[in-house]
Amino acid sequence: MEANANSVATVSPFQEMQIPSFRFAIPLLALFLLPMYYPRRNYTMKKHYRHFSYCTRNMHSIHGTKQAPASISHAFPVRALFTPLLLAILYTLLLVATAHARPLDKATAPAAPQDALRILIRTIPEQFDPARAHTHAASTILADLFEGLITVGPDGELLPGAAEKWTVSPNGRTYTFRLRSNMRWSDGTSLTSRDFLYSFTRLFALGENAPRGYDFHGIEGAELPRKTGDATNLGIAAPDDRTLIIRLREPNPFFLRMLTHTGAVPVPRHAIERHGDLWSTPENLIVNGPFAISSRENDNLLSLHRNPHFHSVSQVAPNKVCYLVTEDDDNPCRMAQAGHVDIVQHLPAHQVQYAKRHMPGWLRANPQLNTYWLSLNHKDPRLASLKVRRALYLSIHREKITEGLDNGAVPAYGLIPRMKGYAPLAAPTSAYEVRLAEAALLMREAGYSDARPLRLTIQTTQEASSNLITAAIIRNWRKIHVFADIEYKTFPELMSSLRAGDYTVSRRAWTTGLPSPIYFLNVFHSASATNFSRWANPQFDSLMASAESARTPEGKTAMYQAAEALLVEQAALIPLFHGASLSLVSPFVTGWQDNPYGARLSRWLSKTLPSKPAASAKE
The missing domain is CATH 3.90.76.10 (Dipeptide-binding Protein; Domain 1)
Incomplete structure (x- = not known):
């Protein structure tokens, strides 16, 4: 069944309670499946059930091919469903009652010593070569x-x-x-x-x-x-x-x-x-920073200790730092509440409401310079047509997507976020319905229709927020004769596919602490190693060269604006939104300061262990 068009704009009660929605399908299925195994002697119930099944099979479908009957001629015996209905209600209440107490999956919640500064991060790299680093986590x-x-x-x-x-x-x-x-x-x-x-x-x-x-x-x-x-x-x-x-x-x-x-x-x-x-x-790693590696356990725990040869070792606050990774998208809040982590670097969007209501003092906003977009592989012949790329760009309802994220995200119609001396590309003045009609026309001109749809695959990670975003995009594209499938990958696999060009459409994000448009535009220069879209445009490269040689800030800005306008005109990418990243920081951690650069080194963070309640004296 197709998802509700507004689902991306809300956080369901199941998500807020951290209960997978599919669990509630079990009691609902019980209402219809259990009567089929009712004792055969109850012929009346089975007859009515067959009639009920016949009616429901002929009800109005999502394609509108059949109409539901005005009424059902035989009353369905409600008493026959009393037992399964009671079981369904009890099962549902049990799920709700135990939602917040759902135990951590030990396979995805690694243990770290309590006296260490424990940071939950998205991924831990296999190797630690600074020149080859390409992710924010690394x-x-x-x-x-x-x-x-x-x-x-x-x-x-x-x-x-x-x-x-x-x-x-x-x-x-x-x-x-x-x-x-x-x-x-x-x-x-x-x-x-x-x-x-x-x-x-x-x-x-x-x-x-x-x-x-x-x-x-x-x-x-x-x-x-x-x-x-x-x-x-x-x-x-x-x-x-x-x-x-x-x-x-x-x-x-x-x-x-x-x-x-x-x-x-x-x-x-x-x-x-x-x-x-x-x-x-x-x-084998030899470093010069405030910490050195103590040990690594598989892919989910990296332990660091103070580097005794660091020039300012006396100014390094924590003795130990542990980076942890969890595969469960619902674990961050539970791990923090259970005292297993002190900092969650990036809080999934679907857990924001829960953190606001149940974890006072933990939630911190990081006003970083970042943009989330869909990367298009320009070597894929399906995306060679400018009409197709423009249609994909125009058809996405960005406002609906950002309404549901609840993390300060704002719709993005260009690559560069707001920064000092530079305003982001303005939203179109036309209504979304007008843009959608234009996108549908472009697709028809490119030769696509319901009878001959364009089929694409979107690569993304299997996270609740990513699922909501991707589902909204797929619904939007369905309206312009584009059928998209989802290919889930782990974050390292996703980055590997981007670098290798082994994708058609993929989610991507870029964050920088440098408040200049050039550090976003450089991603699309033909000589850039981060140009995973394989888009090459001599005019764009020339505008970047002109910006570098411009002698005044105004001259540089004019070249940056022209370069960004060209990116959008050619639909080199599909921007989705700009937004602040949200973190969880324990009240026992001091030294954390919100700053526009998103720069927070562990050496400045201190942690006090929660005091244990005094043991009561024996009478």
Whole structure:
């Protein structure tokens, strides 16, 4: 049966109570199935049941092919259903009564020591190579393990990291960093400016295998082909052990904040030369950040301890940090309430109402710069037609989707969210029904109809919020002769399919702490390793180059707006919404500060253990 068109705009009572809705199908089925096994001697009941079944089979269907009879000629014996009805009611009441007490699935709720700072995260990467990191979860963990020249404080503002100070030339193109003295890796080996030089050459040598490498293309010579360790014609120099000089092609007011990202941290050359690609596995990993890896248990528990060689180890608040993963989308609130986690990094949308009502003081909003969209594989011939892509873009009712998320999300009609000096692309002035009619016309012009529909597959993760969003999209597309199936994947599988181009339509999100449109638009540059859509447009690349060379903020903004308009005009993607991420933070955790950069390092967070009630004296 087709889902109600408004279901995406609400959170069902079953979801709020964390009860899978399918469980309530059991008592309903009992009403009709149990009478079939009623003793044969009750001929009257069986006769009436057969007549009732005949009538219901001929009632009006969703296709409108048959009409229900005006009345049922024989009264159905209600008394015959008394026993199954009573059982159904009792079963339903039992489910409701035990909803909040449903035990955690031990297979998906790993245990971590209570004295550790325990963070529930979406996924834990297989390896910990900063240059290859491509997910927000991986970047979060790597920020605890590695530190670049610049770091961030509790409020997200810039602080000295591995560099104790720096200067910028008058023309804004040359940065000179002075590293701290006696810097060391976690194995005690000295860390120098040459480690940073080596790491940047490796980042650029990896090319498409370094998703964030393109973000640093503004460094002189970064675009030239090179091997790891080769700094020929590269605008980076290490004249001595404590000095690093970086030259840019053009001034970039966000360059210092860029250096806080994982692509700019140092990697241990001696470990890479010893272990090759296995250097970044937990057992071989050598780091320079506030924490080092203690152990990893399967894919759902990563334990960290203070790095004794970190330059400011006395300022690292927690002794231990544990990252946990659960496969159950209903576990986060229950794990937090049961005292198994202290922080839930991303709260699923369907649990927001429950957290608001039953977990006062836990819910925190993260006003991050992010966009959620449908990624289109432009190598798929089914999406080659601009008319088809435009129809898919126009037919989605974004307002209905965001009404149901309840997490501060706003409809997105372009790629770039609101940020200082830049407003998001305005919503169309025409009503949704008008846009839907235009989309249907485009599909008919492209040769599609109910008799010849376009069939697509949407890849997504199996989460309640994702299911609601995908269901709404499928309903919208049905109205324009598009039949879409769902292919569920785990988050790592989803990212793997995106990178390999093994998809037609896939959900995607992009989050950045850099308040500039370029860090969203770069995703669609033809040379970007994060351009998983395989969309290539010379005009777009030219607009990006013009934005980089523009001398005034107004000139850059004009180029950014033109580039974003081209993305939408060509339907290179299907934007869905911009929105804040919601987290759960225990009242026993201190040091958490909401900030627009979404930057919260574990080193700044403290935790007090809840006091145990005093034992009563024996009388």
